[in-house]
Amino acid sequence: MIRVSSLTKQYGDFTAVKDVTFTCRPGRVTGFLGPNGAGKTTTMRVMVGLTPATAGEVTIGGHHYRDIPNPGRHVGVLLDASAQHAGRTGREILALGAKQMGLPAGRVDEMLDLVSLSDTESSRRLRNYSLGMRQRLGIAHALLGDPSVLILDEPANGLDPAGIRWMRGLLKDYADRGGTVLLSSHLLNEVELVADEMILIGRGQIVASGTKQELLAGRSGGGTHVTALDVASLSSALESAGYTVSAAGDGLRVEADPVQVGQVAADKQIVLTDLRPAEGGLENLFLELTADTQRESITSEGVAV
């Protein structure tokens, strides 16, 4: 369990994090989302004792990070995948970590295997690693001590789509086995599929938190995407029922809930081939909640650069 209590961090006159409170529970993946400069990295740095808090505190399993003996055995951390010595090979970096934590040398091969770094790759120096390879090595390093808590800052950065999917599976499995995961991102779609809970931060302050369902609950106007064998009949049935309908791809976008759309289709015995909340509900929420912290202006259609 990670507990962040009324955390504030100031750099001179500038408040990077202001009165932030949240918890990350075992068995759950918590996504920490916010635009560039929102305060995610600062919060995580305080968590692991790299930056002192101005006020408030963070505990992990009830302890301050600095008081945890052999912390790598309890808390796996990936803050900056390039922070390791650039002249060392990937294997050397893991071997050093294993030694520091008092782990058997065999653990290094297990971790290299887990993150799919080949023998050739693990023998290269870090300075010659691609960004994605650095991230894989960073994840291996975080998992080395078999910790029960993972704190990962933008771990998907630089991973290709297959790598992102792989990481999602890894984090889900880890949480299913009882682990606590906090992962940050400035990209909603990177965390949306893996996070059980989401904390949204903008300009150093929490602007919303909860499960995806909780965040979207009570939000009207999300709309529905629907397709049917007979789209034309469905369109006129929905319009007759008083709903606003527009063409969207091979189906329709309807200003109504999926249940209302499904009901009209059922009444008219129209066969549906797809029925779901229109995409962008959560993305729009994210953009709206952090609108005053975005560098680009937001329109109802999304981001206008």
Ligand SMILES: Nc1ncnc2c1ncn2[C@@H]1O[C@H](COP(=O)(O)OP(=O)(O)OP(=O)(O)O)[C@@H](O)[C@H]1O
């Ligand atoms: N050492 C520092 N001195 C002064 N300001 C700092 C320092 N570290 C961070 N900041 C500022 O604090 C704010 C929050 O930065 P932080 O790195 O925590 O954001 P972030 O949410 O991780 O952003 P990103 O998604 O771009 O990584 C930024 O305005 C940043 O410039």
